[in-house]
Each structure stands twice: as C-alpha cells, then as structure tokens.
Amino acid sequence: MTKRMIIAALALGGVGLATYLAMYKLGMIGTIACGTGGCETVQMSKWATFLGLPVAVWGVFFYVALFLVALLGTMERWVDAPWVSHALLGLTGWGVVFSAWLTYLELYVINAICRFCVVSAILVAVTFLVSVFEWRARPRVAES
C-alpha cells in the first residue's frame, strides 16, 4: 500500500468522524457518545463555530478534500504528479495548525476535552507525518 493510499484511508475515517460530529452539532443526533461529557461542552461552546459554520462541518470539508486529493494521487494518471504531494502536505499542514489551535482551546479556554476531537487531531497528525514522507519521496521534475 502506498503512502497516498494510507492518507486516503485515514482521511476517509476522518470524513466519518467529522460527519458524526457535524450531525450532532446540527441536531441530527440527540446525544453524543462521549463518556466524559466533554464533547457536549466543547460542541456547545462558542468556539465550535468558525466563520459562521460549525467547526465539525469544516472538518468534513477538510477530510473530503484530503481524501479526494489522496485518492486521485493513487490513480495512474496522477501517480507521478508532484502537485499531489504539495497539496497533501499543504492540506495536512494546515490541518495540524488548526487542530493544535482547537486542542489549545479545549485545554485552556473551554476546559473540557472532546475525545472525538482528540482522535481527529491524532488522525491529522498521522496524515501530516505520512504526507511529509510522501513529499520527500515525491517525483521531481528536472531539466532534460
């Protein structure tokens, strides 16, 4: 399995996770399966919205974009396309920064930890690491 396949698989898991959190935030699921109770606190906080949209919905967009880029990067047509490596690194790098900000808010501002958010942060960190390795081994375009 290639690194891009691994990123695609992790991103698909992230799509499921973010969709679940978004459905809770949008009122489609009554309660959230988080044993600590912290998920509700985090999801009900004012920090759970970013630029007018629930953070979880942004998470869905992010993971879907990551999944699509990684999946396209596994296709024969784009397997040697450096832009895929750049895009994966850029997306996951942004994801790490955003997740770090959210984790900071949970720990020091909201004072509650949402397990699902922690899982998402770990997912993003792992995809970032894989993306770094993938980027280092990317195909390079050289002068003939």
Added chain:
Amino acid sequence: MDAGRGRSGQQIKQGAKGAPGGKGAHSAGARKAAVRSTDRKPFYLLLGAIALAAVVFIGWQMSQSKSSGVITIDASTPVPEATGYLIGAATAPVEIMEFADFECPACGSFATLTEPDVRKRLVETGQARFRFMDFPLNIHKNTWDASFAAACANEQGKFWEMHDRIFATQDQWNGLVTNKPKATFSRLARELALNEGQWEECYDSQKYKLNIEANRREGERRLVGSTPTFLIGDKLVPGALGYDQVKAYVDSAAAKAALSPVMPLGGDTALKKGPPPPKK
C-alpha cells in the same frame, strides 16, 4: 510515453536526492508500472470497510437517539409534570436547578465535592433551594436504573439519601463495570432501611419512568445539551461548578430576583413524604 518521462516530456526523477537511479529512485514510468501491477483490491476493500463502519456507527447512533425518545404509554395516564426533586425552603429567593445524569462522572464529581457545601452553606441558610432534575443520557446504559432507584427511594421519603449514595458508589454500578446495577442499588436501599419489598416492586415496575422522562424533556426544552447543567436565575451554566461559582451565580440571581421576582417551577416531589433529615 517513455519510461522516465513525464507528460510534459520533462524527465521526472524520484526521491529527495533527486538523482535518477539513486537510492530509492524510480522513474515516473516505473511508478506507473508499479501502479498498474499493484493489486488495488485490498485498498478499495479497506476504503469500503471504513465507509461501512462509519455509516453503521452513525446509523446506530441515530437509531439509539430516536428509540430512546419514543416510549409507549397508556393514553389515559396524565402526563406528569417535570418537578424534579427539591431540597430547601420553597420561599428561598433563588433556585439552583441541576440537570444531571447519575452515571455521568462530572455529575458525580459535583455531587460528592461541591454539592455538600452548596446544601450546607446556601440551602440550609435559606439563600437558595436546590432542585435535581434527571437528565439521563443515552450513552450511559445504567443511568435509567439509577434514576428508578432514586425515584423509588423518594417514594419512601429518602431521595436525597439515595441520591448521595448513588453518586458516591458510581464506580460500583456504572455501565462499564456491570450489566446488573440492581444489586448495588438494592444494597443501598437496605442501608437506608427502606421497605425493600416496596422499593423493589417500584424499581422493577419502572413506575416513575414518565416522571424521569418529563424531567429530561424539561431539560431539552431549556436547551440543556450536556450534564451537569445548572439553571441559576436566568443563567444556564454547563459543567461541574465549584462552590464559589455557584455562590456567585446565586448572589447575582438573588440581586435580580429582588428587583423582579420569578415564579418557581411547579410542585415538589421530594418533599411530599416529609422534609429530608437535616444534613450532618
């Protein structure tokens, strides 16, 4: 297309070193050849499994959410009012209303660490009254049993004693340690010298299910989204509060109440069988 040439005709080399033929280097053609020869079936199977797991989990959560909200009732039964359980003087200027789940760790933390102080320093001094409202969450499989146990103790005038013991023994009956919480609750009923036969009949019949449900719905109506959540005056505050925080909200609510009295919530189920014994 020749091996080693990209679509643009430029030579493509692989690896950080960038040297064709170097360590770990493969031409783009080799990459494509590898893609062609790679069996992609396991990859697609993995994606399918992940997608299926996500759909099943979300679907299950949605069905749980819906099934717990629908119960079969006798249409002739009057719908009970959401009265919760009250301790303290009905004439106290401020009401502290707690929406809590007996199995929620944060509720347990509040009940054992902060609530004794609140009762002693605010309730017993007449500054506030305290109302417990059941808010059982679907994620806690034994919480309804705990609410039944407390409601049936209330039938014999010992809600608060049972409430305190249920929270204090949370580690013995919660859904992670047992599927049979009744054994613990029966022991608590014995320790409280309740009429065991009456308590057990009440517990098994789940006769207060609608009352508990009414309390929970009152919480939903008031936009409670997590437990514990406190309603003090006009402030809905989520999270386990410390004593100082509760006191500050009570003082603020008392000041406002002095200006514009607010009608308290209806009846008082916990006091119907007589006032609770004084706290030691």
